[in-house]
Amino acid sequence: MTKMTMVQAINLALRQEMANDDRVVLLGEDIGRDGGVFRVTEGLIDTFGTERVLDTPLAESAIAGMAVGMAIYGLRPVCEIQFSGFAYHCFHQLENHAARLRWRSQGRLSVPMVLRAPYGGGVRALEHHSESREAYWAHTPGLKMVIPSGPRSARALMVAAIRDPDPVIFYEAKGLYRAFREEVPDEEETIPIGRSRIVREGRDLTMIAYGAMIRPALEAAEELRATDGVEAEVIDLLTISPLDDTLMLQSVTRTGRAVVIHEAPRSFGPGAEITTRLMEGAFYYLEAPIARVTGYDLIIPYFSREKWFIPNVRRIVDAARRTLVS
Amino acid sequence: MPRSDIAVTDSLEYLSILDEHGNLDRELEPQLSAEQLLDLYRAMVRGRRFDERLLDLQRQGRIGTFPPIKGQEASQMGAVFTLRPSDWFVPAFRETAAEIWRGRSLESIILYFNGFNEGGLSPEGRKDLPIAIPVGSQVLHAVGLAWAARYRRTDEIAMVFFGDGATSQGDFHEGLNFAAVYQVPAVFVCQNNQWAISVPVSRQTQTPTLAQKAHAYGMPGIQVDGNDVLAVYVAAAEAAERARNGGGPTLIECVTYRLMMHTTADDPKRYRSDEEVDQWRQRDPLPRFAAYLQQKGTATEQQLAEMETRVLEEIQTAVESAEKRMEELGDPLDMFDHLYAELPPHLEAQKSALAGEIAALGKEVDND
Ligand SMILES: Cc1ncc(C[n+]2csc(CCOP(=O)(O)OP(=O)(O)O)c2C)c(N)n1
Numbered sequence: 001m002t003k004m005t006m007v008q009a010i011n012l013a014l015r016q017e018m019a020n021d022d023r024v025v026l027l028g029e030d031i032g033r034d035g036g037v038f039r040v041t042e043g044l045i046d047t048f049g050t051e052r053v054l055d056t057p058l059a060e061s062a063i064a065g066m067a068v069g070m071a072i073y074g075l076r077p078v079c080e081i082q083f084s085g086f087a088y089h090c091f092h093q094l095e096n097h098a099a100r101l102r103w104r105s106q107g108r109l110s111v112p113m114v115l116r117a118p119y120g121g122g123v124r125a126l127e128h129h130s131e132s133r134e135a136y137w138a139h140t141p142g143l144k145m146v147i148p149s150g151p152r153s154a155r156a157l158m159v160a161a162i163r164d165p166d167p168v169i170f171y172e173a174k175g176l177y178r179a180f181r182e183e184v185p186d187e188e189e190t191i192p193i194g195r196s197r198i199v200r201e202g203r204d205l206t207m208i209a210y211g212a213m214i215r216p217a218l219e220a221a222e223e224l225r226a227t228d229g230v231e232a233e234v235i236d237l238l239t240i241s242p243l244d245d246t247l248m249l250q251s252v253t254r255t256g257r258a259v260v261i262h263e264a265p266r267s268f269g270p271g272a273e274i275t276t277r278l279m280e281g282a283f284y285y286l287e288a289p290i291a292r293v294t295g296y297d298l299i300i301p302y303f304s305r306e307k308w309f310i311p312n313v314r315r316i317v318d319a320a321r322r323t324l325v326s
Numbered sequence: 327m328p329r330s331d332i333a334v335t336d337s338l339e340y341l342s343i344l345d346e347h348g349n350l351d352r353e354l355e356p357q358l359s360a361e362q363l364l365d366l367y368r369a370m371v372r373g374r375r376f377d378e379r380l381l382d383l384q385r386q387g388r389i390g391t392f393p394p395i396k397g398q399e400a401s402q403m404g405a406v407f408t409l410r411p412s413d414w415f416v417p418a419f420r421e422t423a424a425e426i427w428r429g430r431s432l433e434s435i436i437l438y439f440n441g442f443n444e445g446g447l448s449p450e451g452r453k454d455l456p457i458a459i460p461v462g463s464q465v466l467h468a469v470g471l472a473w474a475a476r477y478r479r480t481d482e483i484a485m486v487f488f489g490d491g492a493t494s495q496g497d498f499h500e501g502l503n504f505a506a507v508y509q510v511p512a513v514f515v516c517q518n519n520q521w522a523i524s525v526p527v528s529r530q531t532q533t534p535t536l537a538q539k540a541h542a543y544g545m546p547g548i549q550v551d552g553n554d555v556l557a558v559y560v561a562a563a564e565a566a567e568r569a570r571n572g573g574g575p576t577l578i579e580c581v582t583y584r585l586m587m588h589t590t591a592d593d594p595k596r597y598r599s600d601e602e603v604d605q606w607r608q609r610d611p612l613p614r615f616a617a618y619l620q621q622k623g624t625a626t627e628q629q630l631a632e633m634e635t636r637v638l639e640e641i642q643t644a645v646e647s648a649e650k651r652m653e654e655l656g657d658p659l660d661m662f663d664h665l666y667a668e669l670p671p672h673l674e675a676q677k678s679a680l681a682g683e684i685a686a687l688g689k690e691v692d693n694d
Pocket residue numbers: 029058060082086420459460461462488489490491492493519521522523584588
């Protein structure tokens with residue numbers, strides 16, 4: 001076990017997978033000599049050389065499209081898109097090719113690529129550097145969408161994503177990169193993609209969140225215990241798509257109350273799907289309307305106002321109390 | 327018979343008028359009035375000193391991340407100086423000196439880099455687009471603006487700025503192709519500052535110049551010493567004139583250098599040597615232009631120094647007024663403004679929920 005940041009944990013996953021499997025290659029802007037603008041790929045070019053760590057010219061569609069070809073021919077490309085706000089260039093290649101080549105070729109071709117990108121706000125960044133648009137990817141059949149919530153889950157999920165036979169979009173909450181350290185096992189660890197987990201047990205209320213929202217959710221749960229004597233269960237989705245609804249349904253069947261939390265805008269966001277699954281699978285157990293705590297249906301404002309956009313502990317506690325009174 | 331040569335354009339000009347040692351090519355020297363020359367110099371000095379002040383503010387935590395322009399004053403000012411106010415100016419994000427020349431206030435730039443949506447603007451009615459952070463994306467907008475300018479039967483042109491890194495994007499290639507196919511009145515100005523964050527231009531492209539890419543699309547290209555404001559001006563004036571007279575688009579590659587970090591979040595020591603930076607410091611566009619003005623008798627050293635003092639005062643005033651303004655701004659409800667022409671009902675609801683939340687918070691504060 002070593003205590004490390006999420007940056008170091010993802011670096012560890014990449015390093016170990018590259019050492020284990022020479023099909024794994026990295027490509028992206030500034031990921032070589034510079035080690036990536038967030039230093040996630042720090043030192044990898046020194047160990048694995050320029051043949052496996054490609055500092056590409058500046059073109060995201062080319063990164064994604066080239067990765068599709070590499071993956072078709074048996075490699076395991078891991079793309080870094082410097083900020084998720086520039087991953088829209090990749091959308092065409094993922095939507096039109098990566099996501100559907102297996103299906104179109106009746107299973108003969110596959111695209112086992114990973115596309116990593118930092119997402120989300122809270123770091124006083126410039127425009128286009130703070131969005132949460134995971135719903136775009138989650139909406140595309142054939143793609144998997146993964147979002148870890150800290151160093152240990154990031155490492156374990158990254159290993160799983162690289163080994164996954166299908167294309168995986170891997171969003172890294174940039175606010176978590178260096179926010180805290182966690183024990184990460186030195187030996188291999190994976191978390192299966194498509195599986196959520198309970199990060200706090202409770203009997204009165206279920207909170208469902210992922211990524212950077214897990215920490216405020218846990219804090220809100222502590223506050224509710226201290227001030228209201230309420231025990232909230234917190235579920236960390238880890239994978240947005242394919243969405244695992246087994247744990248959340250079991251939980252809500254017990255608690256009868258749910259609060260869904262994400263930083264992405266509310267309308268047509270992941271919360272809409274989560275809420276519908278709960279309605280379909282646990283309607284008769286619900287004691288109160290399901291609450292959503294999300295970003296507004298706005299472009300995340302420049303950083304002087306972003307704290308008003310991003311869900312916080314107070315909003316989660318308020319929403320929980322609303323579901324508890326009814 | 328089966329194999330023969332096809333005649334394609336492959337000759338390309340390089341233009342330099344005033345070199346780093348102060349040598350001047352009098353035949354190529356543009357005929358600019360003393361007033362024009364001093365305007366140019368002032369704008370370059372303003373760009374330089376404001377950049378330095380922004381860096382101080384950033385280091386003191388008084389603004390957020392920003393991209394310094396130091397070293398690139400000539401390549402942007404020489405080009406933008408050829409525009410009329412009625413022409414369209416389409417910046418990337420490292421054209422602060424040019425933006426100020428076009429009329430953007432120093433205050434607005436400080437506001438923008440300190441996270442205020444109010445800051446991203448030129449004065450009302452200007453034909454300037456806001457900066458474009460997604461690299462290369464703005465190239466296409468200039469093509470559309472230029473097309474529209476002709477459709478509206480004006481003699482306006484559009485000038486777009488972008489970096490060497492941007493030339494790898496599809497948007498750049500698509501933009502040049504469309505511009506040439508439609509022969510729109512556009513001028514493409516590439517500030518080749520040798521680096522796209524940590525990637526040198528030699529790894530951005532296999533061609534020895536960026537200017538030659540013009541030929542693939544059927545338009546003229548030219549490479550100029552981007553640290554020589556006279557050369558940039560001459561190349562841009564020719565291109566602007568051609569565009570205005572129906573001669574179609576031009577690609578200008580300004581060979582310059584980013585003397586500072588990519589943005590204040592970057593550490594250039596990781597990827598380039600101090601020697602390289604020092605070499606380029608010798609080619610700084612400012613001292614050579616200042617020496618030219620003095621030799622020409624346009625201004626004395628004393629007058630240039632006075633000009634500099636006035637620029638510094640102007641910057642100081644701007645910083646003070648921006649900081650005052652920022653104290654007044656920041657109502658969170660403002661973030662609901664201007665998303666649509668009319669706020670849809672679901673956003674009305676979200677806005678009033680936030681207003682309620684803020685009111686409740688206010689009460690909590692009162693009760694404390
Ligand atoms: C589409 C897109 N990809 C990546 C980035 C991150 N980024 C910002 S500037 C930059 C390098 C740009 O290089 P260049 O075009 O040479 O302009 P310069 O920064 O040198 O002025 C990168 C990769 C971005 N802003 N937009």
